[in-house]
Amino acid sequence: MKKLLLSAGILASLMATSPVSAQSLLDYVGQCVPFARAASGIQIYGDAWTWWEKAEGHYQRGDVPRVGAVVVFARTQRLPLGHVAVISRVVDDRVVMVTHANWSRVGGERGHAEQDVTLTDTSPDNDWSSVRVWYRDMGGLGSTTYPVSGFIYGTPATRSAPRARPARELTSRDPDYVGALLDVYR
Template sequence: MSKLIIPLAIGAALLGAPAIPLPSGAGGGALQARELPAYLQCVPYAREVSGVRIFGDAHTWWSQASSRYERGNRPRVGAVMAFRPHRKMKLGHVAAVSKVIDSRTVLLDHANWSPINGRRGQIERDVKAIDVSPGNDWSEVRVWYAPLQALGKTRWPVHGFIYGDGAPAARPRVVSPPTHVAVTRAPSRQFASAFDAIRGGASPAGYRQAKPLPPQRGYRQAKPLVPQQQESQRKSQGQRTGAQARDPIAQVLARYD
């Protein structure tokens, strides 16, 4: 064996950089392997932070976990999100869930996703990923991409989640906002009397009711809507508002896009 091959092989093992074979006879047969630039792959990092002891390319994790770990389609802290191969990401990807925000938003810890300062293999912690699947089953996600400083536009296909502790996944609990605000101090007498006067139709003491402004020249005053027009306008507004409220993906994207 050539004396040059041994240092290269040791360096590749220590740094985790893969070595690729050269064609037979390249370099007169003296050099049989070439070291690629060292960078951190997603697999060893996900294994370290999640405790899921699976080896091999990321796209094999889902099938390997079938007989060893609990799997599901609901995120939980510490679970591994297993990505399917897609486009140029032929080997898949794995990332660990660091926090569950709500039923459509999580934070991820992963490596070798975004190039940072022109360098690949970087670690990213607590970056957003949102579920954009129609059924809220986490089969498609969009992930924070550092060069954009925003969520990436690609919808990445996902197998699901691998749970390192073997326990079934629990659906994340979404805490509803409070329905009322507690009053900590009674209103002043002046405020209460003014409010009572307005509610009763009278003007508060010390205030004069403003007279309506006369119509300006060159403008025609709009005619009031007849009851049928008012009802039609309310229905149209209600349909638009209802469509937005029924689309959970639109609500999530509105927070981050």
């Protein structure tokens, strides 16, 4: 599998928020919040479910997935702290790929980063208010539907707010999804 190399700035940001000794964003092991902050460049702190409200007035928000945006999962009984993930590809109007940490078990443990994980819109109005997520342990989409607050974009809500700088590795890759998959196995 290809590795995404971190720029010095992204690595420094990730290391400042959690103990990381990785040379690659995908080597990260830890919580979803520091990973999403480093991968997206969106500088929000606190539990994942709080990101939606904390973004108000700082970053633009919406209900349309875009590469580099952070999708915010609402707090539920199964996700008491919520979850955040970075959109790494838009496949079509109901399917995107996310890169995130601390979802599936990898090697029997949680916390690992996963690249290009399928996220499917299950909302009846196609507004991304509920989703299902690929779960590695099942080898398919999980059976749970999760409520989503929306997407936080790296674009400042005001002129004085700084623009988020997403990890170049997540946003500058070949947009040809099938070609990118083939490259992994070459």
